[in-house]
Amino acid sequence: MTKTKIEIEPLARVEGHGGIKVEIKDNVIKDVQVKILEGPRLFETLVIGKTPEEDLSLVPRICAICNLSHKYASLRALEKALDIKVPAVTQTYRQLMHHGEMLESHSLHLYFLALPDFFGYDNAVAMAEKFGEVVQNALALKKFGNKIMRLMGGRMIHGENPVLGGFGKLPSRESLLELKEEALHHLDFAMATIDILAGLEVPDYLERDTQFICLKPPHGEYDYYGDILLASDGKEYPLEDYKKVIIERTVSHSFAKRSAYNDRPFTVGAIARVLNLGDRLKGKAKEAYDKLVNERWYRNPIYNNFAQAIEQVFSLEDVVRIVDELLTAEIPKIVKPPRGSGTGTGGVEAPRGTLIHHYTIENGVTVDADYITPTAMFLDDIEAFIRKSGETLLAKNEMDGIELKLEMVARAYDPCISCSAHLVTVDFE
Amino acid sequence: MSSDSSDKSKPRVGIYGLTGCAGDQLLLIHCEDEILDIFNAFDIRSFVMASSNPIEDDMDVALVEGSVSTEEQKEHLLEIRKRSKILVAIGNCATVGGVQAMYAQDGTFKDRMKKVYGDMKFITAPMEGQPLDAFVTVDYYLPGCPISAKQALPLLSRLLHGASPEPFPHPVCHECKLQENKCLLLDKKFCLGPLTQGGCGAVCPSHGLPCVGCWGPNPDANFNEHVKLLESFGMTKDEVIRRIRNFGGHKILQYIKDL
Numbered sequence: 001m002t003k004t005k006i007e008i009e010p011l012a013r014v015e016g017h018g019g020i021k022v023e024i025k026d027n028v029i030k031d032v033q034v035k036i037l038e039g040p041r042l043f044e045t046l047v048i049g050k051t052p053e054e055d056l057s058l059v060p061r062i063c064a065i066c067n068l069s070h071k072y073a074s075l076r077a078l079e080k081a082l083d084i085k086v087p088a089v090t091q092t093y094r095q096l097m098h099h100g101e102m103l104e105s106h107s108l109h110l111y112f113l114a115l116p117d118f119f120g121y122d123n124a125v126a127m128a129e130k131f132g133e134v135v136q137n138a139l140a141l142k143k144f145g146n147k148i149m150r151l152m153g154g155r156m157i158h159g160e161n162p163v164l165g166g167f168g169k170l171p172s173r174e175s176l177l178e179l180k181e182e183a184l185h186h187l188d189f190a191m192a193t194i195d196i197l198a199g200l201e202v203p204d205y206l207e208r209d210t211q212f213i214c215l216k217p218p219h220g221e222y223d224y225y226g227d228i229l230l231a232s233d234g235k236e237y238p239l240e241d242y243k244k245v246i247i248e249r250t251v252s253h254s255f256a257k258r259s260a261y262n263d264r265p266f267t268v269g270a271i272a273r274v275l276n277l278g279d280r281l282k283g284k285a286k287e288a289y290d291k292l293v294n295e296r297w298y299r300n301p302i303y304n305n306f307a308q309a310i311e312q313v314f315s316l317e318d319v320v321r322i323v324d325e326l327l328t329a330e331i332p333k334i335v336k337p338p339r340g341s342g343t344g345t346g347g348v349e350a351p352r353g354t355l356i357h358h359y360t361i362e363n364g365v366t367v368d369a370d371y372i373t374p375t376a377m378f379l380d381d382i383e384a385f386i387r388k389s390g391e392t393l394l395a396k397n398e399m400d401g402i403e404l405k406l407e408m409v410a411r412a413y414d415p416c417i418s419c420s421a422h423l424v425t426v427d428f429e
Numbered sequence: 430m431s432s433d434s435s436d437k438s439k440p441r442v443g444i445y446g447l448t449g450c451a452g453d454q455l456l457l458i459h460c461e462d463e464i465l466d467i468f469n470a471f472d473i474r475s476f477v478m479a480s481s482n483p484i485e486d487d488m489d490v491a492l493v494e495g496s497v498s499t500e501e502q503k504e505h506l507l508e509i510r511k512r513s514k515i516l517v518a519i520g521n522c523a524t525v526g527g528v529q530a531m532y533a534q535d536g537t538f539k540d541r542m543k544k545v546y547g548d549m550k551f552i553t554a555p556m557e558g559q560p561l562d563a564f565v566t567v568d569y570y571l572p573g574c575p576i577s578a579k580q581a582l583p584l585l586s587r588l589l590h591g592a593s594p595e596p597f598p599h600p601v602c603h604e605c606k607l608q609e610n611k612c613l614l615l616d617k618k619f620c621l622g623p624l625t626q627g628g629c630g631a632v633c634p635s636h637g638l639p640c641v642g643c644w645g646p647n648p649d650a651n652f653n654e655h656v657k658l659l660e661s662f663g664m665t666k667d668e669v670i671r672r673i674r675n676f677g678g679h680k681i682l683q684y685i686k687d688l
Contacts, residue, residue, distance in 0.1 A: 012481040015451045039448030039498025040555045041529040045541040054675060057641045061528050064452030064575060108458065112479065123480035125468040135465075143461040156459060157452045157575045160633045160641065168636035407481075 006390075008403050009035070013113040013123070015065050015416045020406055022390050029394065032387045034379055034410060047366045052078045052164055052337075052359075055366055059357070060158045062371065063416050065108065067158050068101045068149060069350035070371075073357040075162060076225070076346025081361045082337035084165050089329045093152065093167060096179075096322045098224055098348065099315040100148025105351035106270070106308040106315075107145060109414045110193070111138035114305045117408050118200055134196070137189040141312070144182050148319070151175055165335035173327065180323040183316045187284065190312045194288045197306050205398075206389040206409050207299040210381055211261055212272035213246075215239070215347050215354055222273075222280040222314055224349040230276050231261060232298075239347045242356050246377065258380050259372070265380035268353025269413060270307035271297060278310075285314035301385055302412045308351075340364040350374055352414040375415045385409050440489040440589060443475035445509060447495030447502045448558060449527055452575035453520035454478045454494055460578050470589055488513045490588050492571075496522040496529060496558030496678075499551070503564055510565040515588065518561045519581070521574040525645040526678030529558035533679045560679055569594050572626050574643035574676060580628050597628050600647040601640045605631035613639050617662045624650040624673065624684075643676045652684045 009019030017038050023031040043062055047055045059074045060067035072094060079086065111134065112124040121127045128135040146156045151171050153159030161168045171179075212232035217223035229237045229245055237245045246259045260266070274281075274289065275297060281289050288310045297303045345358045353374025360368035386406050393402050446454055458464065458479055467473070471490075475483035491513035497503050510516055518524045526533060532541070538557040561567050571584055584594040601622035605612070608631050613620040621642035622634060633640050652673075659669045670688065674681055 010477045010483075012477045012483070013479065015455075015478060017446060017477075037499075037501070037553075039496070039502055039529075039558070040542065040546070041448060041498070041527075041558070042541050042545050043528075044545055046528060046531060049671070050675075054641075054672065057643070058528055058675065061450050061452075061574065064450040064455045067450070067452070104459075112458070116481075122482050123476075125465060125480075128465060139461040139464070142459070146459055146461075154636045154638070155629075155632050157456060158643065160638045161636045163638065168633075168638040 003399055003402075006402060006406065008407055009037075011407060011410060013116070013411060014414075015063070018415070020386065020410060022386065022406065024390070024394065027394060029387055029390045032383045032390065034382050034386070036379075043371060044369050047369045050366050051364055052082065052361060052366070055359070055369070056162075056164065057160060059371070062373070064157050065105050065416060066101060066350040066352065066355070068097055068153050068162070069348050069355050070357070071153075071162050072098060072225075073346045073348045073350075073355045074359070075164065076348065077344040077357040077359045078164060078346070078361070080344030080346060081342040081359050082164070082344075083339050083342060084335050084337050086165060086335055087332045089326070090166050090332045090335075092322055092325060092329070093170065093332070094162065095223070095225075096148065096319065096326070097152035097162065099319050099322070100145050100152060102224065102311060102315045102351055103145030104142055104149055105145070105414075106312050107138055107142040109351070110305055110308045110312075111135070111142075113414070114411055117404065117411065137192075141186050141189060144186055147182075148179060151179070163334065164337065166332055167334070170331060176323045176326055180320050183319040183323075187313065187316045190309070190316055191284055191288065193309050194291055194313065197309055198291055202296070202300065202302050203405065203408075204296070204300065205392040205405065206302070206385045207296065208385065208388045209299055210301075210384070211264060211266040212275050213261060213266050213268050213354060213377070214273045214276050215349050217277070220280065222277050222285070224273075226347065229347075229354070231266075232272070232276055233262070239356070240345045242345065242347075242358075242372065246372065248372075259377045260380060265384045266377065267301060267304075267381050267413075268374045268377050269304055270311050270351070271301060271304040272353065273349060274307040274310055281310070281314060283317050285310060285317055288313045301381070301409065304412045304414065308414070352416055353377060373416065375413075378413050378415075382410050382413055382415070439470065439472040441487070442471045442473050443483075443485070443488045443491045443509065443513070444473065444478070445475070445491060445493045445505075446478060447493065447506065447523070448498035448529065449495035449520060449522035450575075451478060451494065453523075453571075453573070456575045456578060457581065460582065463578075463582060467585065471585075486512060490515045490517065492517045492519050493561055494520045494523055496527045496560060497556070497564060498529065498558045499553040499555050501553035503556075506561060506564055515568045516561070516565065517569045517571055517584070517588075518567045519571045519573075519576050521572065521643060521645055521676060521678065522558065523561050524570045524572050525676075525680040526558045526560045527574075528676060530560075530678040531674045531676070533557060533682060558678070563679065570596070572644045573628060577628055577630070579630070597626075598649065599627040600650060601625045601627045601629065601631050601634070601644070603627050604629070605634045607631075608635050610634050614658065619659060619662060619664065619672070621673065623647070623655050624652060641676065642673060646677055646681050646684050648684075650684070653688060656688055
């Protein structure tokens with residue numbers, strides 16, 4: 001079977017509008033492009049001249065699925081810029097909030113966007129006929145994630161409750177206890193998911209070496225935030241130096257700040273966190289880690305789906321730990337900014353990877369802003385794995401159904417195309 | 430794409446996203462208690478965010494999220510309109526243009542494009558975000574950033590049964606009163622509730638936080654008086670207008686032009 005061009009558009013079951021184009025000439029892959037067809041929104045310019053309060057309302061709108069990660073990254077950046085030091089308990093409430101988003105986003109991706117591929121369905125609803133219990137439990141788990149987001153964010157999507165220096169309203173004791181009870185309930189299904197995944201066959205046509213970056217938590221445990229970039233080569237960098245570590249460049253086929261570390265593509269996301277920080281996992285999350293992680297993970301991003309399943313377990317267990325901690329903690333007050341000018345870089349691990357927000361504030365208004373999203377970081381890596389897949393499948397002459405195989409590679413990263421909308425494909429004239 | 434897509438008795442539906450955060454489509458996906466019923470009641474032929482293998486032909490209902498921000502999207506929207514009996518704009522970007530349209534018509538778009546992208550030639554020409562009705566007739570509007578399930582599900586239900594969805598012509602204040610919140614304006618806090626379309630359930634004031642106006646302008650509002658009131662709290666008129674414009678898109682221009 002001879003093909004000269006493979007075009008997959010639209011790329012389904014991802015957030016935002018994208019496509020994949022592979023060009024083949026004389027049985028050799030000439031070019032691979034992950035096309036980003038989302039229109040420009042220019043967020044970096046929308047916040048100029050705005051107050052930090054306005055910035056915080058606007059940035060979640062970059063992306064609905066990880067809206068709280070955007071808010072959280074901006075909070076961390078703006079609070080550094082304005083020298084706001086929130087009490088430890090406020091940080092704990094933020095971690096609770098973030099677990100909601102991890103559970104919402106991971107369960108959405110794992111069960112609804114990725115798993116249908118493994119079982120041969122167009123979507124998760126079609127899956128429900130045969131895998132009714134899994135779909136129902138997955139919906140319940142996602143609903144739980146959304147419940148935490150609503151409670152802490154103020155609304156399921158784009159809530160205004162997290163504010164500079166604290167929260168507008170904190171959850172009641174009853175609500176916290178409810179979360180703990182529900183988290184324990186969902187833990188069974190999260191662990192059952194680990195067993196389901198352990199039984200799946202993971203394709204090997206895409207395997208190649210890559211590198212992994214995530215934020216290093218400021219304590220000895222597993223977590224989703226930090227001020228140090230940790231790479232899989234063991235090197236650590238202060239977050240403020242992100243522009244020196246994550247080198248952005250433009251490429252001829254795509255407008256775009258593409259990212260490289262050590263001149264090579266890299267992966268961020270659940271798989272990067274699990275591979276870089278997995279030795280910190282405890283309890284059932286450790287059990288899940290021991291069941292699933294193997295050497296192939298370092299060469300195969302399909303395992304990102306599995307890493308999300310491990311993080312679901314971690315987040316559910318950590319919700320329980322956090323609730324116990326908050327029940328005896330004092331109610332924190334909102335901290336007011338002691339100054340009106342400064343520069344700050346904030347980093348959080350969004351569900352799909354490291355997210356960096358950077359601000360310069362002068363006299364209470366934003367004069368400079370920079371947002372680097374996970375999808376912008378791993379787009380080169382997706383292309384490299386798609387190229388490798390194409391080469392392997394071409395060499396074996398397994399071209400039937402190649403579109404789905406390439407789509408699975410892209411989907412495994414859980415790309416968020418709205419987030420990366422400043423990666424519009426362009427033609428140089 | 431759905432297994433029973435040949436069922437002729439079910440309304441054929443397409444759910445599309447142009448430029449935005451995908452939050453309105455996500456809100457539908459997040460209706461965990463209703464999503465299976467929605468997929469069963471309708472013949473959902475295209476919903477790329479949730480399913481592969483869309484069928485793109487004539488439809489009874491198209492739900493379209495996002496602003497029109499490229500020439501390609503404009504063509505796509507015109508094409509969707511042609512094959513849809515009913516077109517519903519869902520979310521702030523589709524109804525007013527979204528946050529990407531906060532500087533509508535101030536002439537800075539080209540400069541801001543250049544600042545972010547440099548001198549690039551695009552495969553499809555970019556444009557400042559516009560609401561759907563700048564290009565096509567919109568039959569129903571579902572405002573929100575994102576839309577709310579309390580409004581989206583009744584709209585779907587009405588369309589399913591061949592009835593007409595009704596607008597909700599009330600400001601955020603109306604719902605804030607129903608929540609028995611103390612008015613933030615009494616404490617001289619900047620709140621855009623009176624100027625903003627309701628339907629969110631006054632969620633921010635219920636958290637003690639001011640309304641930022643994310644559902645877009647309430648057509649009945651007294652913009653003139655409210656801007657004066659906010660100025661009296663110690664903010665300049667420019668600052669007030671700037672904040673009003675954050676979520677007002679193109680539609681806000683008609684309300685603030687004489688202020």
